[in-house]
Amino acid sequence: xxxxxxxxxxxxGVSSKTVSRVLNNEPNVRPAMRERIMEAVKTLGYQPNASAxxxxxxxxxxxxxxxxxxxxxxxxxxxxxxxxxxxARRYSMMVRPLPSEAPDFLDRVDALxxxxxxxxxxxxxxxxxxxxxxxxxxxxxxxYARISPKNREQGVGATLDERAAACxxxxxxxxxxxxxxxxxxxxxxxxxxxxxxxxYRDGLDRAGLxxxxxxxxxxxxxxxxxxxxxxxxxxxxxxxxxxxxxNDDTAAGVLWAAAAQGLSVPDDLSVCxxxxxxxxxxxxxxxTTVCQPSQDMGRIAAQQLLRAIDxxxxxxxxxxxxxxxxxxxxxxxxxxxxx
Amino acid sequence: xxxxxxxxxxxxGVSSKTVSRVLNNEPNVRPAMRERIMEAVKTLGYQPNASAxxxxxxxxxxxxxxxxxxxxxxxxxxxxxxxxxxxARRYSMMVRPLPSEAPDFLDRVDALxxxxxxxxxxxxxxxxxxxxxxxxxxxxxxxYARISPKNREQGVGATLDERAAACxxxxxxxxxxxxxxxxxxxxxxxxxxxxxxxxYRDGLDRAGLxxxxxxxxxxxxxxxxxxxxxxxxxxxxxxxxxxxxxNDDTAAGVLWAAAAQGLSVPDDLSVCxxxxxxxxxxxxxxxTTVCQPSQDMGRIAAQQLLRAIDxxxxxxxxxxxxxxxxxxxxxxxxxxxxx
DNA sequence: AGCCTGTTTGACAGCGCTGTCATTATCCGT
DNA sequence: ACGGATAATGACAGCGCTGTCAAACAGGCT
Numbered sequence: 196x197x198x199x200x201x202x203x204x205x206x207x208g209v210s211s212k213t214v215s216r217v218l219n220n221e222p223n224v225r226p227a228m229r230e231r232i233m234e235a236v237k238t239l240g241y242q243p244n245a246s247a248x249x250x251x252x253x254x255x256x257x258x259x260x261x262x263x264x265x266x267x268x269x270x271x272x273x274x275x276x277x278x279x280x281x282x283a284r285r286y287s288m289m290v291r292p293l294p295s296e297a298p299d300f301l302d303r304v305d306a307l308x309x310x311x312x313x314x315x316x317x318x319x320x321x322x323x324x325x326x327x328x329x330x331x332x333x334x335x336x337x338x339y340a341r342i343s344p345k346n347r348e349q350g351v352g353a354t355l356d357e358r359a360a361a362c363x364x365x366x367x368x369x370x371x372x373x374x375x376x377x378x379x380x381x382x383x384x385x386x387x388x389x390x391x392x393x394x395y396r397d398g399l400d401r402a403g404l405x406x407x408x409x410x411x412x413x414x415x416x417x418x419x420x421x422x423x424x425x426x427x428x429x430x431x432x433x434x435x436x437x438x439x440x441x442n443d444d445t446a447a448g449v450l451w452a453a454a455a456q457g458l459s460v461p462d463d464l465s466v467c468x469x470x471x472x473x474x475x476x477x478x479x480x481x482x483t484t485v486c487q488p489s490q491d492m493g494r495i496a497a498q499q500l501l502r503a504i505d506x507x508x509x510x511x512x513x514x515x516x517x518x519x520x521x522x523x524x525x526x527x528x529x530x531x532x533x534x
Numbered sequence: 535x536x537x538x539x540x541x542x543x544x545x546x547g548v549s550s551k552t553v554s555r556v557l558n559n560e561p562n563v564r565p566a567m568r569e570r571i572m573e574a575v576k577t578l579g580y581q582p583n584a585s586a587x588x589x590x591x592x593x594x595x596x597x598x599x600x601x602x603x604x605x606x607x608x609x610x611x612x613x614x615x616x617x618x619x620x621x622a623r624r625y626s627m628m629v630r631p632l633p634s635e636a637p638d639f640l641d642r643v644d645a646l647x648x649x650x651x652x653x654x655x656x657x658x659x660x661x662x663x664x665x666x667x668x669x670x671x672x673x674x675x676x677x678y679a680r681i682s683p684k685n686r687e688q689g690v691g692a693t694l695d696e697r698a699a700a701c702x703x704x705x706x707x708x709x710x711x712x713x714x715x716x717x718x719x720x721x722x723x724x725x726x727x728x729x730x731x732x733x734y735r736d737g738l739d740r741a742g743l744x745x746x747x748x749x750x751x752x753x754x755x756x757x758x759x760x761x762x763x764x765x766x767x768x769x770x771x772x773x774x775x776x777x778x779x780x781n782d783d784t785a786a787g788v789l790w791a792a793a794a795q796g797l798s799v800p801d802d803l804s805v806c807x808x809x810x811x812x813x814x815x816x817x818x819x820x821x822t823t824v825c826q827p828s829q830d831m832g833r834i835a836a837q838q839l840l841r842a843i844d845x846x847x848x849x850x851x852x853x854x855x856x857x858x859x860x861x862x863x864x865x866x867x868x869x870x871x872x873x
Numbered sequence: 874a875g876c877c878t879g880t881t882t883g884a885c886a887g888c889g890c891t892g893t894c895a896t897t898a899t900c901c902g903t
Numbered sequence: 904a905c906g907g908a909t910a911a912t913g914a915c916a917g918c919g920c921t922g923t924c925a926a927a928c929a930g931g932c933t
Contacts, residue, residue: 197648199919210883215921223881242648246588247919250888255585267610267812275631287650289626292614309536309581311626418816447816454818473606477757477786478817479793538889549913554891562911586889589918 198239206235218243245287249312256286258500259313260493261304261322263295265417266444268472269489270319273342276493277317284501289313295322295384301331308337315339315500317493321384323352340500342492344511345386351499351509353492357390357469358397360485360516364467365398365439367483367518372527373437373465374404379414379424379449381441388416391441391469410435414445421448429456429464436464436527443468443475446482450523461525471519480522488514537578545574557582584626588651595625597839598652599832600643600661602634604756605783607811608828609658612681615832616656623840628652634661634723640670647676654678654839656832660723662691679839681831683850684725690838690848692831696729696808697736699824699855703806704737704778706822706857711866712776712804713743718753718763718788720780727755730780730808749774753784760787768795768803775803775866782807782814785821789862800864810858819861827853 200218204211209228216224217232224232235241249255260277264270274290281288291307293300307313316339322328323341332339341352368376378395381388392411399406412427414420421440425448428435440446446468450460458464460480467483468475475482491514499509539557543550548567555563556571563571574580588594599616603609613629620627630646632639646652655678661667662680671678680691707715717734720727731750738745751766753759760779764787767774779785785807789799797803799819806822807814814821830853838848 201919211919212884212921213882216882219921225881228881240648242645244589244919245650246585246594247888248921249585250583250589250890251919251921253888253921267606271606271610274629278629278631285649287628289628290613290617292617306581309579310624311584418812444816451816451818451820473757474813474816477783477790477813479790481790540889550889551891551914552912555912558891564911567911583889586918587891589920590889590891592891592918 197244198241200241200243203232203235203239203241206239207231254314255312257311257313258286258288258315258317258497259307259311260288260290260317260319261293262290262319263293263322264319266442266470266472268443268474269470272472272489273317273319273493276490276495277497279490280494280497280501286314286501288497293322295325300325301327304328304331308335313337314504317496317500318342320344320387321382324384324386338500338503340496340503340509341511342496343385343387345389347511347513350511351496351503352511353495353499353514354511355487355492355514355516357387357516358394360518361391361394361439361469362397362401363394363518364469364483364485365395366401367520368437368439368465368467368524369398369402369404371437371465371524372529373435374527375407375410375433375435375437376404377410377412377428377435377438379412379421379428379438379440379445381414381416381445383413385416388441395439414441416442416445418444418448418451421445421450422452423448425449425452429453429458434464436529437524438464438466440466440468443470443472443482443484446484446523447474447478450478450480450482460523463528465524465527467524475519475521483521483524484519486517486519488516536583537580539580539582542571542574542578542580545578546570594651594653596650596652597625597627597654597656597836598646598650599627599629599656599658600632601629601658602632602661603658605781605809605811607782607813608809611811611828612658612832615829615834616836618829619833619836619840625653625840627836632661634664639664640666643667643670647674652676654843656835656839657681659683659726660721663723663725677839677842679835679842679848680850681835682724682726684728686850686852689850690835690842691850692834692838692853693850694826694831694853694855696726696855697733699857700730700733700778700808701736701740702733702857703808703822703824704734705740706859707776707778707804707806707863708737708741708743710776710804710863711868712774713866714746714749714772714774715743715776715778716749716751716767716774718751718760718767718777718779718784720753720755720784722752724755727780734778753780755781755784757783757787757790760784760789761791762787764788764791768792768797773803775868776863777803777805779805779807782809782811782821782823785823785862786813786817789817789819789821799862802867804863804866806863814858814860822860822863823858825856825858827855 200211319342324345412424469485471484471486475484503509539550543553663684751763808824810823810825814823842848
């Protein structure tokens with residue numbers, strides 16, 4: 196049988212409760228005692244039994260990561276970040292894909308909460324903004340952290356100033372001489388779509404460019420929606436010279452559609468994305484994009500959540516972004532000296 | 535407080551043990567009783583407490599998915615498959631990235647096993663073939679399932695006849711008139727690399743083509759290694775007209791390097807990959823590849839594992855593959871009628 | 874020394890479930 | 904109708920830990 200807390204206690208000559216206090220960083224243990232116990236824990240290789248701990252303390256030391264996000268790259272990074280934070284605090288993480296459109300969405304969440312009783316949830320867009328879910332969580336008193344929520348004033352989580360980033364990206368395109376800059380929006384359920392659209396408009400304003408509604412087409416953050424959007428944009432009588440896509444997947448779709456029509460990027464068309472997922476480096480030409488530190492955001496959101504579980508105050512932390520200028524953007528056709 | 539097993543028992547007028555028997559599908563309960571209890575469970579919305587269950591039964595109803603795989607697409611699919619199987623059997627899943635090259639690799643596994651006491655492990659390449667780990671698991675008596683293991687004769691898991699698939703792919707290239715077909719191998723630690731290389735050779739043999747060692751370059755299953763390999767291949771005095779890359783990521787790298795050199799795919803060079811990840815559809819031109827049903831493999835491996843945990847016999851199940859012919863392969867340059 | 878206060882430690886119950894084993898109900902053959 | 908077998912059910916302990924509360928101890932004051 197494995198070594199239990201009793202074994203450690205006997206080894207040091209104290210009660211198991213004192214060992215428990217040390218392991219849980221509770222106050223009122225003399226430093227010398229604390230040290231002796233820590234040593235015994237180490238030499239015996241004691242590992243507390245998670246089930247017994249949960250049962251006795253009615254805490255599961257488990258946090259669940261909920262997602263309904265089509266981008267594996269993004270999710271994998273977030274997941275790794277959350278895991279980092281969990282490991283540091285000896286929590287475990289479980290991941291749950293959860294289709295937010297499903298009719299029994301709330302029931303599934305209820306089942307998840309009842310069955311595993313996670314101490315908290317981390318949510319990614321678009322679940323992040325599911326009003327019914329948030330209400331239910333408040334009702335049940337389950338703490339949660341949100342990544343890129345629409346409302347940054349309430350709760351805890353991580354976000355990024357997407358609006359400013361989008362604006363900066365559009366300004367960059369304008370500085371390359373582009374005058375007809377299109378935007379493929381993201382999935383309407385994601386807060387990011389709104390921020391990025393606003394940033395796009397900010398950018399046009401700052402560059403003194405007109406707003407042409409024809410140049411804004413709806414996407415869904417997916418590759419396919421990027422292909423479809425690009426086809427519409429490229430069929431326009433006066434086609435754009437640059438496309439700011441809602442994210443990298445969509446940008447890859449635009450790139451694909453452009454290539455299919457024999458257009459050269461960036462010579463005939465500049466394209467840029469958002470997120471800086473590995474995909475942005477794996478397409479040709481590699482994508483100019485906005486670096487979003489998804490793993491950091493996952494980690495920070497989880498850290499905030501763990502703090503909130505401990506009763507501390509928290510907030511939605513804003514992380515920095517950075518433009519990644521690569522090969523998919525270049526001077527506007529008319530501006531280019533050659534040809 | 536939540537509804538407990540006692541509440542259900544009281545509601546039906548039996549002992550909690552009988553309810554427990556029904557919930558765990560144990561024998562020796564009358565069908566009528568079973569039904570009454572099931573009904574009460576449903577109306578009360580009873581959900582067993584996982585911690586109490588584990589503590590009492592010394593089973594965790596938890597299986598851990600271990601990975602050290604650089605391809606998020608692949609991992610996400612496997613993960614979803616494993617989750618499917620776990621959900622069906624009311625197990626929970628935890629995921630653990632675990633760098634197999636780390637010096638403290640085995641210690642980390644030990645810590646994981648002690649802390650969470652999973653009832654079993656699912657492993658993906660290259661962890662699948664880590665001799666030290668397998669030995670340790672046998673020692674500790676921890677059941678595990680392996681996805682795409684080198685040795686398919688022992689244990690349980692899921693695999694695919696990669697050799698035959700690779701052979702078929704090379705034959706396809708040969709049938710398009712290609713005579714100089716290169717291969718970028720996979721990461722040496724992955725069993726798949728070996729199978730695919732053997733299949734490549736089989737294909738050359740079957741097409742009656744010579745083996746030119748110059749045309750086999752080492753890769754690592756990564757995009758970057760594909761770029762590097764392609765640079766070497768394309769610098770050859772007599773360059774290949776087709777490249778069979780070890781996987782889709784590598785193929786994307788080859789595509790990228792070819793584009794960077796101004797080569798047109800498939801007119802100047804045919805490229806194909808392996809795995810049929812979403813990436814293969816998101817690059818231009820879309821990749822001819824081998825469909826590997828990773829999600830099915832994850833599900834099957836987990837099902838086999840759960841059966842093994844229950845003491846049943848299992849095996850390494852082989853799943854079918856399929857060639858996906860897309861735009862990145864075409865007739866060999868000399869064979870093409872035009873130009 | 875004696876008292877009070879605050880700190881450190883321990884005894885013990887109990888978290889919600891399952892394993893074991895005793896007990897009771899049911900079935901079968903004669 | 905009656906043993907004897909087997910099936911169905913229940914009583915109860917205990918999994919390994921933490922919460923509660925009481926006991927012991929230490930320190931500072933008169």
